[in-house]
Amino acid sequence: MNTVVLRRRLVYICAMVLLLVPLYFLGKPSVRRQDGSILDQGGALAQLRTHYDLGQSDLGEMDPASESMRLATLGLRGVAASILWQKAEYYKKEQYWDRLAATLNQIAVLQPHFVKVWEFQAHNMSYNVSVEFDDYRQRYEWAKRGMGYLVKGSKYNKRRTEMPYELGWFFGNKLGVADERVQFRELFRNDGNFHDEMFDESGLDFTQRAARGPDSKPDNWLVGSLWYQRAYDMVDAGSKPARSAMMFYRMSPQWRMKYAEAIQSEGILNYPARQAWEQAGESWFSFGQRQIVTTFGDTIFLNELDIASEEAEKQKAEFEAFCGVTLDRLKAEREAKLSPEEVAALAKDEVDRSFDELLLARHAMDQMAIAPLDIARETPEEMRVEAIQKANQLINAEEKVRHINTYRDQINFAYWEARCIAEQEDAALAARTSMFEANKLLDLGELDAALEKFEVAWVNWRKLFDDYPGMMVDDAADDVLASISRYRKLLDAPDLPDDFALGDFMKFREIHENNLADPALMSVISSWPKRYPGRNFLTEMLRKTKNAPTPTLSDEPPPLPQRGNIPETTPETTPETTQPGNSETTPEAVTEVTDSPEQPAESETADAEDSKSEPEATGTEATGTEATGTEAAGTESTEAEVTEPTSGGTLKVESPDPGDAPIPDAPK
């Protein structure tokens, strides 16, 4: 009996040893040199791991605590993490903050490569928990905790751009937009220990020149911008961007603009502000030079609008020349069906049309719209093939313009481009400085001096608004209105003087706030100086709206005027917003809503500002933004059809025949 047992055991041992041999060769780990290059590929399993980046060391730093926890849970770490998650929710509900933080650490230890956990719970701490405290210093501490959590997560997931991207957002938005932004920015600037800790943990030096504000201390917006820059570097090294290319790359330059705005609001108005805007402008330009693959499938550069428009015009001229006889015949046939009023409306330039004429022109354009391919098919047989070819080229060229415009409009590209230039103007500096000083003097009770400064400010603001009308509907204009209100009190008169420099601006704002502003003019407000040099926006607007009838509510709202540059969003583009406000939404924000990179909205109350949605309530990252540039929000989606007024008729653009659109080079 004993011999039988012994024999059986020996057989088992031999079988195990034999099985270990192929296992060894299959599972042999790869060997790397000190520089990280592979010395030995290892077994098949190791090669597969390397190929799919599945190895722990490929994902990020390995933590002994995490590994031991994973082993200790005997493969049930998912279950353990779920239980802990529920506990964390309970602690949050009952406001056991320390235990919440401890539980979140345990969850992270259990599943360190679950990126959403890091994003979600960091947001939870920085936004949801922090606002539960009344003391802004405690709020700041919790905001930092969320940031620290993200930094820790980035160490375990070294190839994921989500964490640096979110860090960029947290540093900028949480510290720079919250109701306590003045205190937060001040605390951050002087929080040397935090700067050191962050450097130790992440290697990002907050004290480097690019992160320092005018007082040579780290500025939260610039630090946020550096985090974005780190995410961009990771993409350059082969990682995937955390968002769509445009939304991903716009953030760093956008944060530089926010920095410029922030220091301006703090009264730093001369050289540092000008330099900040200059750098922001350069950064914005570089962003425009980035290649963006659109959801339509083509590749664009936001800076190449002029080139693309020229190309489209050229193609159009060629096509019209080639199909001249046929085109004239078709146009004549359609024109004959138009009423004289429609013909007259069409003859006018878009911005010169009255509201009724806009409607007439729109109807006429619909009537006159002839798709290039329809024209090509009507050409004589011997010309038809070439005509179709040219029609397709035209369609492609116009599609490209449309796509560039669509993308530019989503982020108010033109507005920010113009703003960066405008803020560097002498008038802008003079206007802001005078207004700031006037307010200060007013606070000190030096009324005459304040009055004098205000006068200077109004004149400069008027000049700035004339040159850059887009600024009349942004935050700067709101500041001006607030100061005018103080000025009015200072004058102690029921009305402003007749020669008040900003009288037209006030009228315009009234019109604008009552939604009576001419839509055609508003659609080109940001690009006005470029498109209509020599013409004054305010004058045109007041002229057009002087006798404009008050629009009556009807079942069918009047359509907005359509031109090539009028923004359109398409279902495919799923436009994203600037993650504004301290929205309490979760980082899982899946819906990316139309994004006008505007000054994120700030709510009045502290609790509403950092609203308190449950983490599950996956929300958007965009709440409460207003499209200050006006070109982004509230536009219609007309992907399939864009009408373009021509001298005598309209070409209806439809989807091109199958063919590859050429991928352009970056605009020079």
Next chain:
Amino acid sequence: MRIEDYQMWGYFEWLFTNYGLLLGLLVAVAVAVLGFLVCYIVSMARYGPSEGFYNVTKVIYELIARDLPDTSMRRIYALSKLAFQEAIRRRVLVVMAVFIIGLLFAGWFLDPGASNVARLYISFVMTGTSFLVMLLGLFLSCFSLPADIKNKTVQTITTKPVRCTEIVLGRVFGFTAVGTLLLVAMGVLSYIFVIRGIRHEHEIKDVSPDGRTGTTSYDASHSHTFEMVADENGKFTIGTTDEQKGHRHVVTATEVNGKMQYEIGPPEGLLAARIPKFGKLAMTNRDGEIVGRGLNVGYESEYQTYIEGNSLMSAVWTFENVSARRFQGGDTLPIEMSLKAFRTYKGDIVTGVQGEIILRNPNGNLESERRGFIVKEFALDRIEIPRTLPGFENGEPREVDVFDDLVDEEGNLEVVVRCTDAGQYFGMAAPDLYLREGDSAFGWNLFKGFLGIWMQMVLIICLGVMFSTFLSGPVAMVATLTSLILGFFGGLALDIATGATSGGGPIESLIRMPLQVGSEVEFDLGNPTLEFVIQKFDQGAMFTIWTVFQALPSFGQFNTSEFVAYGYNIFDALVARHLTMTLAYFLLTSLVAYFFLKTRELAAA
């Protein structure tokens, strides 16, 4: 931390006013009657009605007449020693090794940057200890007796003049001794771990030119600012830091060769054992009338309710038995509070929401002046009220003495809190404001916390030994584990049993699930008779569950580690109550174990 009302009861209040004794007696009687009936039925089935009755009463008689009076402490000691040696042979010290390894690697999992490190460390060691000793008790108690019976080694004992009472008690005491020994070791190690964990040092970073204020270095994820106080020579020689992460340091300065040298002491305030005196909370509504609770501002948790600022709403705490001798002579009346602020608009971010506190005689004629404060959330705000302070009698200003004027003849004192910022709110629950009577020693409090864990362990050993007298080892373990789980997490089952959770009993919910009928929807099968039968059956099942729960010890109650972690002295009444309950369960389970062992035919096993 939340201190529940039932935890604040005095010992006799619990025993008599809140039916602690009555419930215990009811459980004992119910178990006795049920046990007698079951035994009689079983005996009757085997021996007939009269002989069956005779057998049952004989066993009871033997307990009273022979086994109990003749139980020898010497034999119990000998059996306990055996159980102790057996436990050591079964390598129970492995538990100790696991605990030490846990402590060694705890630093990996615990965040040294937590806002109160001591709280985190204490919770960790006490929870870890609790789990380990309970597991230890479970394994020791469930397998010993069945293994002896199976190996027939028990026969070597039963053939000797040893009584069943002694076998049961010997096991319980022996295993308890092993557990106690380990628990003591764990307690000592825990204490050292906590002390070492919280220890940190700062150095002086900056000092103002006049030496009055300064900042410390950044260590253990925080730094302090400090302020020095001038001595009689006008030199700033001693001071304290601000409170960071729940503690302060004492700063001393000495002059050496004309230069001041500063020294920063160890952290203070982290290991406290405050003795609070809690009061009863009532609130007034917007019309100034007393109501039970305040407003809900929208939080899911209704633990705290809110009063509106700059309105007639107020929170009124009534404290009983207030006298000067309770407060170290009564030079001051220390009040500690931790209120919550809720803003409906941004307001003044920098200053914080403000309120006022008034001390009032319950007769309403005398009250102190209003003392303003700024709310300090999620931290303790201490206000020292001087014994004599300006006040009012029937609206007329006069000096009032807190203990002589504001405390009424029955020793009651009212503390009124109001929020003074219009549109902002204060949130509170009864334990959020208390009078601090003094401090107990942290070590003593930690001991009491470990005593709670010890009692949990004893209960498990008692249950395990009881089950092991009539079940095999693994089954006894499952039975004990079930009792443990139900004792810890029985809240949900109890809610179902009492109908607090909607959805019906077991049968009804089993039908609801496949029919996808929500718990709030009326149960309608289209057959009233069937519904009636199901609901009656469920009621029976739920009553059974309720009864079982009443009989089982509520293990969670015995865990007082939160008191230690949050720096509150564990009330002596609470400890006494737990000890009483442990003793009661020990007696009950020992009796049940005796009867099972007595009726078991060990020789045939």
